[in-house]
Amino acid sequence: MIETKLHQDVLEIIISNAPVNALGAGVRSALSQAIETAQADDQVKVILLRGAGKLFSAGADITEFDQPPTGCTLPAVIDAIEASPKPVVAAIHGTALGGGLELALGCHYRLATPTAKLGLPEVSLGILPGAGGTQRLPRLVGLDAALNMIVSGSPVDATSALAMGLVDRLVDEEDFPTAAIAYARILDAPGRTRDKQVADDAGVLERFAAANARRIRSLDAPKACMTAVKASVELPIDEGLALERKLFAELVGGAQAKALRHAFFAERAAGKIADLPADTPRRPIAKVGVIGAGTMGGGISMNFLLAGMDVTIVEMTQDALDRGVALMRANYEASAKKGRLTREQVEHAMSLLTPTLAFDALADCDLVIEAVYENMEVKKEIFARLDAIAKPGAILASNTSYLSIDEIASATKRPADVLGLHFFSPANIMKLVEVVRGAATADDVLTTGMQVARSIGKVPVVARVCYGFIGNRMLIPRQDNAYAMLLEGATPEQIDRVHTDFGMPMGPLQMIDLAGVDIGWHRDTDRIESLQDALCAAGRWGQKTKAGFYNYDENRKPSPSPVVAEIIDGFRNRAGLKRRDISDDEIVARTLYTMVNEGAKILDENIAQRASDIDVVWLHGYGWPRHKGGPMFWADQIGLTTVSEGLARYADRIGDGFSMAPLLARQSADGGAPDK
Structure with missing residues (x-):
């Protein structure tokens, strides 16, 4: 000693x-x-x-x-x-x-x-x-x-x-x-x-x-x-x-110290792959390719460049490529002005970047990350092209947020070399990477994916394949219920206030405004079938148009929107709903307890290795307050019986597809934690 x-x-x-x-x-x-x-x-x-x-x-x-x-x-x-x-x-x-x-x-x-x-x-x-x-x-x-x-x-x-x-x-x-x-x-x-x-x-x-x-x-x-x-x-x-x-x-x-210690140990546990020995070999990664120079592709590239790795970034048009490279430099220079980087670091990082329109330039890369928009057919086409030109042993990764890695891998003759590397936006800042393990992903590909994420300063968490993986899958019931409660009588301000009072950096509707109300919208302004359709048809696409669920000023400060209130009233009337008072307790149950319930299903299905991995995803990907430890730890602290009873109390309002997670039902009956 x-x-x-x-x-x-x-x-x-x-x-x-x-x-x-x-x-x-x-x-x-x-x-x-x-x-x-x-x-x-x-x-x-x-x-x-x-x-x-x-x-x-x-x-x-x-x-x-x-x-x-x-x-x-x-x-x-x-x-x-x-x-x-x-x-x-x-x-x-x-x-x-x-x-x-x-x-x-x-x-x-x-x-x-x-x-x-x-x-x-x-x-x-x-x-x-x-x-x-x-x-x-x-x-x-x-x-x-x-x-x-x-x-x-x-x-x-x-x-x-x-x-x-x-x-x-x-x-x-x-x-x-x-x-x-x-x-x-x-x-x-x-x-x-x-x-x-x-x-x-x-x-x-x-x-x-x-x-x-x-x-x-x-x-x-x-x-x-x-x-x-x-x-x-x-x-x-x-x-x-x-x-x-x-x-x-x-x-x-105290409760906060216990939660923070849990977060500390959870982050260390997340780096371990439960069914693989620690000495599983890794593939050498010296050169990285990125497909797509948009917000995600550029942000992903910035991480590798700062880590001193050569990056080849590919786009379809010169304009898109130039815009992407210019944005990367602008982001670096903004960091330099704040003293976070030196001018020498900025120039060195940019010197390692090779922008190109030539897809074949990816042929000598050790790792290629696809970062185009969420369309399965487009992704499969890209991976089929990659399969034809990538060198043997190269790892092929998709940055998909929701789609099946197994289906993407099926477009190649080397599914063992394919995995998901789901970065969170903005990718040059957010720490979380979901490392998605496909059915055929080789052991050394998985361990390499985890190591690569750590080498660029990220916090990696293993997930198996399902729609939305861990974080975004749990986000779905929260967003669905937030939309539903707007029509039932809640205001955007009330729903978001419950979450910010809880400790989240923003509420679910503020988060939609930040990400873009138009994400997933069909783009037909004459087809108004949902609240999202109506907002988008009115040009309310979120912060980028200074109008979403809220109005935004020049500093992106939100304020309530009378226009949105009218749109919501119109939908409520057409649906024949009578406005009612919605309590904060109901908002908690329908947006936070439903997330815990989905997390329990994720554990039941072996999508996540452990409950604490789910907590790490939400701590680093969505701003869950660290002093509350993550959704699964929080649920255990307030009592799983409290969660299950809250879900049962509002089950008829949560949605037609709602079902209690078997694991949550078993554990709450036993008084145990939502882990396996």
């Missing part, structure tokens, strides 16, 4: 707990013993603490959060380090995160390599730094910087850490840890963080709270972080530490 090396009068203590030097019970116990032993050794004048491998420490062992406390606590270890009469120096390389940084804060001095990152990301797990971080960090860097680090959870680089006083000196990578030992040797007295005073900069806390009110309004952890940091000004440090630990204990057992 730890190693110790004596360099004359400097004792080097090395945390060695691969892969991330997590501060589990064994490490804490060994550290405590090593610090105690060092105090009794007259030869030791200074103690140097660092991490083995590529980093200092990524912090606590999260698996311990749901277990009873064992052994020496991290606060006790840090207190012992801080109380040491012999100077203790933290030498940081790689990352020092969470409890790892708190350990360094308890040391008397801190060194870092120029590439190191330091942060307190506990808020992302629904908790606060519970080992002194909220009390010691403000004493080193001041209230403003401490609030920003702790409440955002974002790390800072070593140069910034030096400027703000978080570290005392930077040490070159090549000289580390030799230079750290040399620095430690010149120290003769501890410099304890607890002895420093926090500057009470009048109004900092109030201004920070006002500026971040909307972002943190429904989140427990950021509010607790602010309370704890405030205590660093108002209370002696021991009282502040006691308050911090009290707040930590309250948060760690």
